[in-house]
Amino acid sequence: MNSVSAVKENEQISVKKKSQFVDVWKRLCRNKTAVLGLVIVSLLVLIGILSPIIFDYETQVIKTDYSSTLQPPSAEHPFGTDELGRDILIRTLYATSTSLSIGIVTVIVALAVGLVLGSAAGYFGGKVDMIIMRIMDIFLAIPGTLLAICIVASLGNSIMNLIIAQAVSATPKFARVVRGAVMTVRDSEYVEAARAIGAKDTTIIFHDVLPNSLAPIIVQTTLEVASVILSIAGLSFIGLGIPAPRPEWGAMLSGSRSYIRDYSYMCMFPGLAIMITILSLNLLGDGLRDALDPRLR
């Protein structure tokens, strides 16, 4: 057969059995900014895990020491101390675990709910879409911070309630992004092809639709972790976030604002921490989006 031999002559593409994970990893590593983001995020996670183990909460993190208040950075206190004499370095590091864990847990909850609702709405369309998305619209219509303030104010000021409040306002955003992504993929010929070979709706959603809608979802996820961290910092800043004396970047910023003129280092370090976290998450998100797309190799 002419056609068979013809194809076999051409080109050399190696047959290596490579797992998809290794593939994605390789592509991620080629992207320098993504690697930078990944390194910083891993570092932050490490700090988040280690700092509660290394530092003693009672004696090092929240213990006030009036003999050394408002000290500028020195060898003993590299970031200085705050108005109650607590070491800012230790508090900043310790706060990483609070911020990251709340951010990640919130986003996981919101993502899970948003994924289910969004893909159902996008894939089935019609009435299902109508009902789900109108409900999501109602939530979207309320400003996230305001919603969080209401929930925290009515349910009380605790980490659990903070997560609920943030998740409720993040879910519709995920549902929207997922729905949009799913809808563009839903009508593609390969989805029709999957239906033609007898695949069930759930198989199509999980094997064909979602993997091809990943890019915007991943970007949204990393951005959302960042925005949740930011918004918790904001809530803490106005006193509705993490209850004192547990250290939190936003609360630390808030506490330092009356000293900003004379002791600017106090707000600099928690502010920097927020900035670095959000920047690294965004870099990682962009990199992941590219790495997950085999077309961009």
Added chain:
Amino acid sequence: MSTQPLLDVRNLKKYFSTPKGMLHAVDDVTFTIEKGKTLGVVGESGCGKSTTGRAILRLLEPTSGEVLFEGQDVVKLSKEEMRKKRTEMQIIFQDPFSSLNPRKTISQIIADPLKINKIITDPAKQLERVRELMEIVGLADRLINTYPHELDGGRRQRIGIARALALNPKFIVCDEPVSALDVSIQAQILNLMKELQKKMGLTYMFITHDLSVVNHFSDDIAVMYLGKLIEKAPSEELFANPTHPYTKALLSAIPVPSLDNRRERILLKGEITSPIEPPAACRFANRCPHATDRCRNGEPQLKEIRPGHFVSCFLSE
């Protein structure tokens, strides 16, 4: 022929609702395909040829009509039963670039039908079958773990064919399988499909807008115009004695790659009738050089004017 046709489509209709009214994409189409034969369906964009193919496989739910596959009406099957039926009825898509999931490797794409329908569950045996299928459609073994975007159009279309063949179907709807390909590659794929038909006794419904391809490839040809089947005949008969004025114009419009025997061109004038809520008249009347008042006031029916040659035109009565 006395034997039962493999596919018997009766009064198939598919309407879409649009803001302006019902769009009659496929309107009362009736035809049969014998086992092992190829029916070419030709027509211009928007004539409903692809919709017909998809409605037969129920990738689009038909509005009404019967699709008898080996005597059984597949329109009446439940969703689950239809899913199982699809192992016997397959489709090859037009665009080899968009019909393959870009995130799956070649082997995953070809193994999918086997996995989903639980035909082969052992991964090692699946791989064996994938290799076999790749061999059949002429794909080199080393391509097994590549992604579709790494390949050219011709190879991708071979993957599409392998995927369709994986289930050992009896009937394949080929929706413009070569129109996205270059001529030299097009010929490779057409030859492959012909060879497979001979080897595996496949029955094709070959949808295309390219008349020279359909003439080469099909046993019978059905011509569609705005949702209606207007003429159907064996290929040689259709090219020798085109009867419907549209078929004549269509055949005369093919650019022939030869300097000899140039034919007289029939140029059509007039606006194409809208397929949305069309009037009860011949849909070609607006552009037809021979249209009479009868054509504008009544719809012609498909009639057999010679054995096997069906036409729906008042002029040929």
Added chain:
Amino acid sequence: MSENAKKDLTAEIKDLVVEFRTDYGVVQALNGLELEIERGKTLGLVGETGAGKTTTGLSLLRLIPNPPGVIVSGSIKLDGKDILSMGDKEMQAIRGKTVAMIFQDPMTSLDPVMTVEQQIAEVIKLHEEGGQAEALKRAREMLELVGIPGSRGGEYPHQFSGGMKQRVVIAMALACNPELLIADEPTTALDVTIQAQVLEMMKGLREKYNTSMLMITHDLGIVAEICDKVSVIYAGRVIEHGTLEDIFKNTRHPYTEGLFNSLPNLEDRQAELKPIKGLMPDPSNLPKGCAFCPRCDYAMDICKTEKPGRTYRSDTHYVECHLYNKDNIQEGKVKSR
């Protein structure tokens, strides 16, 4: 050839080399392409995807996207003037006026928020004296010319069918009565019956205005229909060139032969298709010798190592293939049709 000087050429491309320099390597789009379009004649440029057809068309307008596209060497003359040495202003004056282009997809080459007569008038105003009113009048005349009632000029592109839109695009291209019209697969997006109408119309217009035309297509049927001369392009080089008669009846190059054999024959439906084996070579990694060598049934040792030069079979017909080398003339190896 010395007689070239005598020919009245609207466009002449000599030894054009165009590269696309990307991060992944250098794509050699055109490798010494030569082309001549005589005044009032139509040249068909035939080839497959990736052969460099569109790049050729864009070079004539100097519209190759840069980066990544770079014109490395060669010369392009329009009406005897070298456009590669022109300034941007000068070049802009030429585009639309001396040379105009019709693109493949009429759906995307019209502005959806402008009426069609405005769009045509725009071109006229750019290149000709006279005000808005006059330009609009000319625009309507142009529409009539391509068979659209002038009264429909106030409509928007979406109100037209595909064939009508392509007519509008053609009207726009012809608005300033260009010397050269480049048509890049102008009918590929259209149905056959509409294609027939558009081709017929283009033929008529060409005769009326004595416009030269470059017809870029993959369809040998269209070439037979409308062209006077044909250049077959493969991997960025013209590998065979001649009159319709030369190419269709005295096919020389194995690739041209392969193209013909790949087409289903309308007269004989039983005839087997004989496809060209293999694929187009990767333009960023072309073979050392003849670019067609890996797919060629007649390949010899010399084909693998040396690029074939041009051999004239007659005054009008040349081919680039070692089969027809001076000391290697093999009549009838590729059967004439």
